[in-house]
Amino acid sequence: MSEGSNLRYFDYAATTPVDERVSEAMFGCMGIGGIFGNPASSSHAAGLSARERVERARAQVADLIKARPDEIVWTSGATESNNLALKGYAENAHGRCHLVTSQIEHKAILDTMASLEKRGHPVTYVRPDGSGEIAPEAVKAALRSDTGIVSLMLVNNEIGTLTNIPEMSRIVHAAGAILHVDAAQALGKTPIDVETMGIDLMSISAHKLYGPKGIGALYVSENVAKRIAAQMHGGGHERGLRSGTLPTHQIVGMGVACELAAAEMMADNDRISRLHQRFMDAVADLGVVVQNAAHAKRIPHTLSLTLDLPGFFPFMLSDELAISSTSACSSAAGAPSHVLTAIGLDEDAASRTVRLSLGRYTTQEDVDHAIACLRAVVRQCRESVAAGL
Structure with missing residues (x-):
């Protein structure tokens, strides 16, 4: 945080600070003395140097998810990747296409699905089970003979639950459909192998990974590439799937962020797990803190906590802690969290829920301060309740 600020940052699920090693690499691709050329300019060294850096970054991203570099398509972020995957598939579906997703997806999925429904494509929204997870059996029951694509997030952005993607893939492919995964919250926090997990399309973003905002990618498996229609036109960049001048500095930043994640993820996760447990152990005796989806398979980074405490409002913590009362998208809309209501919380309980998300720069001192x-x-x-206030 800024110098002199007492605010401790616990909103890594919303965005992360750019790692200094990432920003250093980015600065080298911006000024007149750096690699600032247009990667599409192949007639001179400035453009060729930029192209080399872009392709190096493409390989760095691919390495983190065990993909081939030519299966990585640059976008402006996970929201655009989600739109390209879902709308691009539906547009090439040759008529009405049934889609399946869950009720606890990010708004970038749910709003895109709503748009497709208006275009005549039916959508089934699967409910989470009692633990806050999406059950494979529920997805199987939602599939129809005309189902074309199923979209499920790997890690939930509000409650941190993990989806059993390999099992989902088996079910989806057996039905003749393809699987899209929103992995914005998963990248760098849990191992991903797109081939062994059976993922056809996957959306990722740099700014959840200590990289810059405004850059992301869509993994497009070789066997589904021809089934996706471009949503941005004008030059045929990125194998014709996404036109536009490539932002070399942002792409380089994402590449370095992915390379760092590949090297440091396991150590980061181990440290964050210990901090997570330290926090939960310390607040257990309060008797009012309930961790949502506590028994589900999950990542340690995200804690969704409902306080069973009359008179509590999340803003009471905001002077000291940078936390969320919901996801950034729902917070901007001023609405109760659709994720929390889907897992069974009423509007009152949702209003007494906070999300703390830990990350690379969270310290034990930060956690103790939050406690x-x-x-x-x-x-x-x-004291207020006892005083009748």
Whole structure:
């Protein structure tokens, strides 16, 4: 955080700070003395140098998810990747196409699905089970003879649950459909192997990975590439799937961020797991903190906590802790979290829920400060209730 600020950052699921090693690589691709050329300019060294850096970054991204470099298509972020995957498939479906997703997806999926419904494509929204997970059996029951594509996130952005993608893939492919995965919250937090997991299309973003905002990618398996229609036209870049001048500095930043994640993910996860457990152990005796989807398979980075405490509001923590009361997209809309209501919370409980997300720069001191802040707020609320306020 900025110098002099007492605010501790616990909103890594919304965005991450750019790693200094990433920004250093990016700066080398911006000024007159750097590699600033247009990667599409093949007639001179400046363009060729930029192209070489772009392709190196493409390989770095591919390595992290065990893909081939030519299966990586650059986009502006996971939202665009989601739109390209779903709309691109539906457009090439030769008539009405049935789609399947879940009720707890990111708004970038749900709003895209709503748009496709208006175009005449029916969509089935699978409910989560009691643990907050999407059950393979529920997805299987939603499939129809005309199902073309199923879209499920690997890690939920609000509650941190993991989806059993390999099992989903087996079910989806057996029905003759293809599988799209929104992996924006998963990249760099859990191992991904697109081939062994059976993923056909996958959306990823750099800014959840200590890279820059405004850059992401869509993994497009070789066997489905011809089934996706471009949504941006004008030059035929990226194998004709996504036109537009490539932002070399942002792409280089994403590549370096992915390379760092490949090297440091396991150590980061181990440290974050310990911090997660330290926090939960410390607040257990308060008797009012309920972790949502606590028994589901999950990543340690994201904690969704409902406080069973009259008079509590998330803003009571905001002077000391940068946290969310919901995902960034729902927060902007001023609406209750659709994820929390889908897993069974009523509107009142959802209004008393906070999301703390930990990351690379979270320290034990930060966690201890968060514990102290939460204890102080619980004490304040109890004193107010006792005083009849």
